[in-house]
Amino acid sequence: MSDKTSGSAELRKYLQENIGREIPLKELNDLCTKCGLHHWDRVIRNLIQQEGWDIENKRGQWYKLRSHTKLPITNKRGCISKKLRYLVFERDNYTCRACGRTPSTDGVKLSPDHIIPVDWGGETSLDNLQALCRECNEGMDTFRADVKAGLGTAEPTQPTTTTADTAIKEGSLVKITGNKYYGGQNIPAWVKAKNWYVRSIKGDRVVIDKSEDEKNAICSPVKASDLAFVGSTASAPTPTYRVHTVANGDTLWGLSSKYLGKGARYTEIMKLNTLTSTVLRLGQKLNIPN
Numbered sequence: 094m095s096d097k098t099s100g101s102a103e104l105r106k107y108l109q110e111n112i113g114r115e116i117p118l119k120e121l122n123d124l125c126t127k128c129g130l131h132h133w134d135r136v137i138r139n140l141i142q143q144e145g146w147d148i149e150n151k152r153g154q155w156y157k158l159r160s161h162t163k164l165p166i167t168n169k170r171g172c173i174s175k176k177l178r179y180l181v182f183e184r185d186n187y188t189c190r191a192c193g194r195t196p197s198t199d200g201v202k203l204s205p206d207h208i209i210p211v212d213w214g215g216e217t218s219l220d221n222l223q224a225l226c227r228e229c230n231e232g233m234d235t236f237r238a239d240v241k242a243g244l245g246t247a248e249p250t251q252p253t254t255t256t257a258d259t260a261i262k263e264g265s266l267v268k269i270t271g272n273k274y275y276g277g278q279n280i281p282a283w284v285k286a287k288n289w290y291v292r293s294i295k296g297d298r299v300v301i302d303k304s305e306d307e308k309n310a311i312c313s314p315v316k317a318s319d320l321a322f323v324g325s326t327a328s329a330p331t332p333t334y335r336v337h338t339v340a341n342g343d344t345l346w347g348l349s350s351k352y353l354g355k356g357a358r359y360t361e362i363m364k365l366n367t368l369t370s371t372v373l374r375l376g377q378k379l380n381i382p383n
Contacts, residue, residue, distance in 0.1 A: 100130025105140070108148070108158040115155040153298070173205050173217060181205045181222045191229035192284070192309065199281060201226035208357065228274050228313040261322050265291045266305060271319025280315075288323050334365070339377040352381045 107124055108116070125133040137156060140146040145163035150156045182203060187195055194201045206225040209215030261267060269285045275298055287309070292302035297317045303309065337348060345368075349359035363371070365380050373379075 100125055100128030100133070101136050103128045104130060104133055104136055108140075108146075108156070109161070112158045112161065115151070115157045117155050118153070121156060153295070173222070177217075177219065177222070178205050180219055182224050184219070185224035188224065189226040189229055190223045191225055192281075192313065194226055194281060199226075199279075201228070201278070204230055206230050228276060228278055261291060261294070261299065261317060261320055263291055263293060265322060266324040267291060267299075267301065267320040268323050269301070269315060269319060270321050271316060273319075275314035275316055291320075334380040334382055337379045337381050339373045339375055339379065341375060343373055345371050345373065348379070348381065 104121070104125060107121075121133065125131075130136065137146075137148060137150075141148050145165065147159045147162060147164050148156060149159050182205075187197070187203065189195070189201060189203060196203060203224045203226055205222045207215045207217070208221050208223055215221050266288050267290075268288050269280060272280055272285075274280055288305040289301040290303055290305070292300045294300075294317065298314050299317045299320060300314050301320075335352065337343075337352070345359040345362055346356040349362060350356040353361065359371070361382055362368070362379060365382055
């Protein structure tokens with residue numbers, strides 16, 4: 094039995110022995126480190142998506158196995174074979190598609206990431222996989238969790254104008270003053286040289302999104318204390334949005350292709366309307382960014 098298999102078995106056993114208890118991340122990390130199990134969060138993700146384990150978590154704090162009863166699996170994640178993994182990395186030139194860093198130059202670790210998540214209907218195929226470094230992968234997970242945490246049943250509201258101030262918040266333009274990402278990895282000089290827009294904030298964890306010149310998007314977490322306020326999108330003119338009423342046969346991909354020119358931009362519509370599902374209701378009103 095390999096160390097990884099042994100570690101995975103130990104993690105399963107520990108969750109079952111502590112059913113109903115909120116197990117702190119540090120406790121799980123210490124356990125898995127002793128077992129030689131790296132990326133144990135992926136093991137838990139597979140338990141949920143592949144085997145239907147009823148696991149709840151509070152991001153950044155704890156995991157809890159709620160019951161021994163397994164949940165139905167709606168979209169089972171396909172296995173990413175070694176060949177498919179190689180093809181993804183080879184196609185992407187062993188470079189993170191979000192930030193442009195490479196293992197040889199920057200020492201990052203790459204992993205294949207689903208562009209459209211499996212639980213949103215995405216397939217495990219070459220066309221739906223991209224190479225991302227660990228930091229950018231974490232940033233994408235944060236974005237998807239934020240979208241999933243939104244309420245998709247309420248009618249969308251029109252954006253309101255807020256008064257600009259120097260407090261860093263979502264949409265603020267910032268410059269990175271620190272030298273390390275939230276996870277401890279070094280920040281490249283070219284990243285620090287640019288200004289970035291803030292995607293989300295939770296406590297001292299800030300996820301930066303696209304660069305001011307719109308040439309890069311890294312979706313990486315940094316500490317709020319390592320950011321300097323540059324400006325805010327709130328001071329710019331309030332953007333206008335088209336409102337689309339969902340008709341028979343409409344899909345988010347199709348609407349994104351029609352209005353935004355590219356189907357893959359459907360996540361912008363989901364975020365703007367705080368949707369948790371890609372399923373649309375007949376007559377539903379959607380804000381479409383211009």
